[in-house]
Amino acid sequence: MSYDIVIVGGGPAGLACAKTAADRGMKPLVIERKRTIGKKICAGGITWNGLIQKVPGFAAEREFPSQFLFSRFQQAKITAEFPIIATVNREKLGRYMANIARNAGAEIRTSCLVKAIDKNNVTLLNRDKGISERIKYSYLVGADGSSSLVRRYLGIPVNFASVGINYQVPGDFPKMQWHFNSTLFRNGYAWVFPHTETASIGAFADAKIIQPALLKKNLLRWTEESDFCLKKSSPSAEFINFDYRGWQFKDNIFLAGDAAGLASGLTGEGIYPAIISGNAVAESITTPGNPLTELSRLIEMHKKHKKMASISGRSRFAGTIMSEFFILALRTKLFTFNKIEMAN
Secondary structure (H helix, E strand, O other): OEEEEEEEOOOHHHHHHHHHHHHOOOOEEEEOOOOOOOOOOOOOEEEHHHHHHHOOOOOOOEEEOEEEEEOOOOEEEEEOOOOOEEEOOHHHHHHHHHHHHHHHOOEEEOOEEEEEEEOOEEEEEEOOOOEEEEEEEEEEEEOOOOOOHHHHHOOOOOOOEEEEEEEEEEOOOOOOEEEOOHHHHOOOEEEEEEOOOEEEEEEEEEOOOOOHHHHHHHHHHHHHHOOOOOOOOOEEEEEEEOOOOOOEEOOOEEEOHHHHOOOOOOOOOOHHHHHHHHHHHHHHHHOOOOOOHHHHHHHHHHHHHHHHHHHHOOOHHHHHHHHHHHHHHHHOOOOOHHHHOOOO
């Protein structure tokens, strides 16, 4: 069997790519190794600009026009006219985007593992049926996350990655919080992102600067001191690739989202970059030569985030100075929250 585009990965990047490609008359196949579309270890935060612009009609779980920021020496409440950040359920978002892609004409297969890739062919294993199949493609898109098989096939290593550790805690949490403490989280932060009946409580930092085990230990220490109870919750963790090295390779192979390393090394934002890059790959394939303005803007912002993450990660002192300046600038309205988001 053959397809115009085979997309490995059924997350936001892969589904956005499939929908756009199908809208433009191509025959895409999305391959997802999990049985359920959308399930991923994720805090579930997405900037309002990124959500409204790129997932029209999708309802967020909760919306927050105010953000509460804390550092070692100050704190601030930042409020805007419209919501700054919303929280989403990744499984619901996945189902929503999958339905849109299917309605456009894309085929989606779950419980399928890619066992081999070669020139113009992929070999799949249907985990439920135990059947292998060889599929021909004209274009191959790796949208399969930070440990991308397609990226490995291209021989592109991942030298820059962060780690996110997440606990989903039951309860009603009224405030979206960001906690910057370079002693505990180095150039990263801890968060409290409220959802409908739970909150995501976790920490994010550069995996080279602080080992995941130490980050988890420090997160637990911080939650105990902050009176957040995690005893009834289990941790989950995910590496986040921000080692961007391009998105088109060998003329007919592309990378999008985390597979391309387009997540933010500063904030961990991944959903918006995934959707932008997935759309851009499909546009590049279906309409060669068109300017990819949004992708170009995203790549420039990614470079800025990576540079800021590098500076703040040089030492605990640098991390402290960066976080204190960041909060002070927001408090004094030197810049607004949306100026540093990936959707800017």
